[in-house]
Amino acid sequence: MTAHPAGEAGQRALLPNGLRDVLPPEAAQESLAIKTLLGCFGGYGYQPVKPPLVEFEASLLEGASPKMSTRIFRIMDPVSQRMMGVRADMTMQVARVATTRLAKAPRPLRLSYAGEVLRVLGSQLSPERQFAQVGAELIGSASAAADAEVAVLAAEALGAVGVKNLSLDLMVPPLVPAVLAAATLDPALFGPLRAALDRKDAAEVTALDGRVGETLARLLEASGPVARAFERLSAIDLPPAALQVLDRLRQVVELIKAAVPGLTITVDPVENRGFEYHTGISFSLFARGIRGELGRGGRYLAGAAQEPATGFTLYMDTVLRALPEAEAARTLFLPYGTARDAADRLRAEGWTTLAGLEPVADSAAEAKRLHCTHRLSGDQIVAL
């Protein structure tokens, strides 16, 4: 049997589902974006940590949502004979580092991270199984200032990498449970109510339970731009626990508005999907016209000590989709034989140089062939 050469080459190039080679110029764009993000976090005192790619399954899943267990690739460690998991999310790893090895570091502890994660299945909307996560965690403070700091940092950092029309959606996962707890509801209704709330189906919520349904439906109606949301929220009769949560939200919004005046802020009092383990103010970041979330974050309890913590993770696959197309760098062709010190000087001036390795007859044509934007002719820089 003779295989077609192209077919054979094609077979070699085929990657498993959801995995891809990132090529120039996107790979450079991604690493620059990650560097910029970490730089912003660093400016606020967040220090990078680098947990390993693979951990023992038990510690990787400690404190994570049960869903996480279905998302990780597992490998048997031939040395310890224990099951290991490849991380599908870095937040839990950083929380583990903070509450174990860095348990004695002064609080509040500010940590940042960037790394690749791998998951068993992509979703239909974001099919990537491997992508980079970049994030920051603030551990050991329960204050409103901490809630605001991470949200502001996320918004500022995304602005710094060039994301336009950013929109911050604030959520309060404990709000609905507080309303339900006060209502002494038939537990059988919890599931259907949650499902209807997730769809934002006010009619269904009211149909399921008249009393608490009306409150929940009004919470649904309150979701939207921040000013209108607060106006509607303050007209709803809520149990004390829920009012306390909303009070905190108000404080945090004021702090965020003062720090990032132009930011579009929306409030979603009932959103819960993916935030089941958050214990306070949480948020998602969107950019207009971009599919999916750029990142998400919020308050949680870290480690066995249940330390108050908050933080966020940015999903680089989506962040990169929100950036303007990568531009090819300005590249200067140096003909064969260009003096070493001249080349060094040009690089010091900020040029990306491409040295000819052999003499060629037409150095202009050679520079063009290599996609250079400029070439050195004598000591003159000529645009192509």
Added chain:
Amino acid sequence: MSANANDRLVLALPKGRILKEVMPLVRHAGIEPEAAFEDEHSRQLTFATNRPEVSIIRVRSFDVATFVAFGAAHIGVAGSDVLMEFTYPEIYSPLDLGIGKCRLSVAEPADLAGRDDPQRWSHVRVATKYPEITRRHFAARGVQAECIKLNGAMELAPSLGLCRRIVDLVSTGSTLKANGLVEIERIAEISSRLAVNRSALKTRPEQVGYWIDRFRDAAAEMANAA
């Protein structure tokens, strides 16, 4: 209105049966499509409307959900059957439009229904357009459903021996009856919903919220008039 209220907004509508019921609602909400929209033979897929920022696309009902989930359309009208089948987390369905009402049911040949004991099932083979809903429905009671995906004419499957049971939309039940089938179980009551892309609602809350309110008013007014 703020500046972003003039951003382009795409409304996805389902082709076929439901479209006739949807259009009065769309008009009530204040959207009047260009004349070519009424021409069923037109090959045009995108239609302008009286609102310069709003355009309409006409696609298959299952595709409405896909267009809205990916944000290619911002708002759409889709049956709750379609939304249940896909369960895209990126779609909100805030509004029951009260049209396109029917039910999603399990049906089998009348002679089988008489002697069948569903308690004894461990596995069923079902012809359906809704493999996900069917699998979930049967799995919840400990039955494994092997689904044969068909795109239409489900009622033929039992009589030709493809399988004995089907899961399909039933409105009057006359198609089932004509094919010697009886409805043995209702999975869900179905109606058309307004489907909204999550990211669009979050990034353009005023504009998308405005249209949700218009559709809510239109649905309420039409329900009152009926």
